[in-house]
Amino acid sequence: MxxxxxxxxxxxxxxxxxxxxxxxxxxxxxxxxxHNRIPSGSMISTINIGDHIIVNNLPFYYRLPKKGEIIVFHKGKELWVKRLIGYPGDEIDIREGNVYVNGERIDETSYLESEGISTPIMQPGATPIAFPMTVPDDYYFLMGDNRLGSLDCRFEEVGMIPCKDIVGKAWVKIYPFNQIGLLH
The missing domain is CATH 1.20.5 (Single alpha-helices involved in coiled-coils or other helix-helix interfaces)
Known part of the structure; x- marks a missing residue:
């Protein structure tokens, strides 16, 4: 050669x-x-309007989402981002603004700005669900971190999120650059 x-x-x-x-x-x-750009304030102050995040689509191929993880899911043709609160079969209750899962108050101090703010407030065109409620089989209960401004599973218009609609885990915030880091 x-x-x-x-x-x-x-x-x-x-x-x-x-x-x-x-x-x-x-x-x-x-x-x-x-890659996703956040269009709403439902996850303020964890994720703000205009932030850019990387979504890891792999974990839920081999494991179930964990309570407290930030989940990305399909809602109609859009992708939504919320925090996982309850599994199928869990009883969810909101009393005095605090969230209870299966009778135990959950500690949300690591991601909520203040406690006692989870009672659904009336929003135009939104009807709060009745608590306590049990998450149906093959569904999850998710809520935004901005409890006073999040349209989430606390409202009939959103309802519970089917397991099949889960896309992945919100993993890393990549913009703005001064806030780059893992999402918890």
Whole structure:
């Protein structure tokens, strides 16, 4: 084989490697990760209007979402972002503005600005559900961190979220740059 043929063969091997790498990256970001811009204030102050997040679409292929995780899900044609509060079969109650799951008050101090704010308040066009309530099979109960301004599972218009509509876990905030970090 001539030197020129060796160079051509090496170049084609390099080109093949780059095409495979590009394909792997495209597949990873198509099925493994996605980028979302937040359009509403339902998760303030954890995630604000205009923030950009990376969603990890992989964890829920091999495990159930964990309570307290920030979940991305389909609601109609839109993607919504809320925090997981209750599993199928859990009894959810809101008393004196605090959330109880199966009779136990949950500690939300790590992500809520103040306690006692979870009672659904009347919003135009929104009807609060009656508590206590039990999450149906194959559904989750989710709420926004901005409890005074979030349209979520506390309202009939949203209802419970089917397990099949879960897309992934809100993983990292990437913009604004001074707030880059993991989402909890």
């Amino acid at each position: 001539s030197a020129e043929q060796n160079r051509l063969k090496a170049f084609l091997e390099y080109l093949k490697s780059m095409v495979l790498l590009a394909l792997a990256i495209i597949l990873f970001f198509t099925f493994g990760m996605s």
